[in-house]
Amino acid sequence: MKGRLYIALLHYPVLDRDGRVITSAVTNADIHDIARSARTYGVRRFFIVTPIAEQADLVRKIIGHWTLGAGGALNPSRREALEAVEVAGTLEEIIQWIDREESGPVITVATGARIAGLCMNHRKLSELMERDACAYLLVFGTGWGLAGDVIEHSGYRLEPIKGSESYNHLSVRSAVAVTLDRLVGRKHGS
Amino acid sequence: MKGRLYIALLHYPVLDRDGRVITSAVTNADIHDIARSARTYGVRRFFIVTPIAEQADLVRKIIGHWTLGAGGALNPSRREALEAVEVAGTLEEIIQWIDREESGPVITVATGARIAGLCMNHRKLSELMERDACAYLLVFGTGWGLAGDVIEHSGYRLEPIKGSESYNHLSVRSAVAVTLDRLVGRKHGS
Numbered sequence: 001m002k003g004r005l006y007i008a009l010l011h012y013p014v015l016d017r018d019g020r021v022i023t024s025a026v027t028n029a030d031i032h033d034i035a036r037s038a039r040t041y042g043v044r045r046f047f048i049v050t051p052i053a054e055q056a057d058l059v060r061k062i063i064g065h066w067t068l069g070a071g072g073a074l075n076p077s078r079r080e081a082l083e084a085v086e087v088a089g090t091l092e093e094i095i096q097w098i099d100r101e102e103s104g105p106v107i108t109v110a111t112g113a114r115i116a117g118l119c120m121n122h123r124k125l126s127e128l129m130e131r132d133a134c135a136y137l138l139v140f141g142t143g144w145g146l147a148g149d150v151i152e153h154s155g156y157r158l159e160p161i162k163g164s165e166s167y168n169h170l171s172v173r174s175a176v177a178v179t180l181d182r183l184v185g186r187k188h189g190s
Numbered sequence: 191m192k193g194r195l196y197i198a199l200l201h202y203p204v205l206d207r208d209g210r211v212i213t214s215a216v217t218n219a220d221i222h223d224i225a226r227s228a229r230t231y232g233v234r235r236f237f238i239v240t241p242i243a244e245q246a247d248l249v250r251k252i253i254g255h256w257t258l259g260a261g262g263a264l265n266p267s268r269r270e271a272l273e274a275v276e277v278a279g280t281l282e283e284i285i286q287w288i289d290r291e292e293s294g295p296v297i298t299v300a301t302g303a304r305i306a307g308l309c310m311n312h313r314k315l316s317e318l319m320e321r322d323a324c325a326y327l328l329v330f331g332t333g334w335g336l337a338g339d340v341i342e343h344s345g346y347r348l349e350p351i352k353g354s355e356s357y358n359h360l361s362v363r364s365a366v367a368v369t370l371d372r373l374v375g376r377k378h379g380s
Contacts, residue, residue: 040353163230174367
């Protein structure tokens with residue numbers, strides 16, 4: 001992969017079941033599962049985005065336990081995964097962060113089960129990532145998905161994951177794993 | 191898909207970090223995430239296997255809340271996912287259960303990050319499932335993976351999921367999602 005891959009998990013602005021914009025709570029399983037998937041598929045950094053200072057502190061405390069504290073000594077592979085996790089207040093902050101780290105442009109890719117409009121498919125995005133030396137930031141939403149504003153301002157929209165059924169309610173943890181496997185793992189797996 | 195697909199999540203016999211056979215505790219996130227992935231990819235039934243009666247009762251209580259109780263009324267898609275979850279005491283019980291439901295033979299497929307020996311790859315298994323009208327039971331382990339006995343007695347061993355790195359520590363929730371996407375979703379997704 002030529003292009004560098006980053007992930008953001010947004011807790012704001014996301015939707016609730018009625019389509020209202022809310023701030024969702026951080027979930028421990030999201031931090032661990034997505035960090036492990038990110039590490040498995042060569043993601044450079046996994047950003048957890050929350051505008052609430054107490055939630056950001058909580059995430060930092062969890063990361064600290066597994067990277068600097070007792071958890072990391074007990075479970076080195078977990079430490080390795082959580083070392084790539086960062087906390088940020090907004091999506092804009094992350095984009096600036098990546099901009100400073102990388103020389104090329106940052107391309108944001110919105111994801112979600114209900115994303116509509118002109119979508120990029122996984123294969124095509126995988127080819128672009130292979131070809132262009134850009135930084136790609138995959139943006140995932142918690143709750144009932146990303147707010148419309150985030151989707152509208154993204155560089156690309158990734159088509160929703162389809163299984164064999166019309167049912168389409170993967171957890172965000174599962175969606176991240178499948179997305180990374182389709183974008184990165186296909187070339188390596190069989 | 192011609193063959194019928196089933197999933198089992200084993201809490202016994204599985205390994206701990208030191209390779210000893212243990213009974214692991216049931217995790218709420220496993221039930222929900224794997225049920226949702228199973229429903230998305232057309233899995234007929236998702237079995238949670240624990241020999242501990244109190245743990246089995248706990249799982250039934252959680253399922254009941256989301257299928258019969260307040261949770262299901264609030265969240266119909268979660269109810270739909272959890273309706274396909276069953277609790278069993280042993281792997282043998284499940285195989286007998288599927289035997290009664292299905293006319294053809296049941297083929298067990300052991301999975302795991304550390305599985306070695308002669309493995310079937312995802313593409314090949316997907317082709318077999320497409321072709322043969324068998325029932326396939328994918329067996330996933332919690333903790334540090336399935337005990338050797340389960341692997342040795344399975345019909346096939348599925349090759350471990352590889353990302354782009356040598357790091358290979360997906361959560362079982364992520365591993366189930368990626369496995370189903372490789373076996374079933376590839377034909378539908380892009």
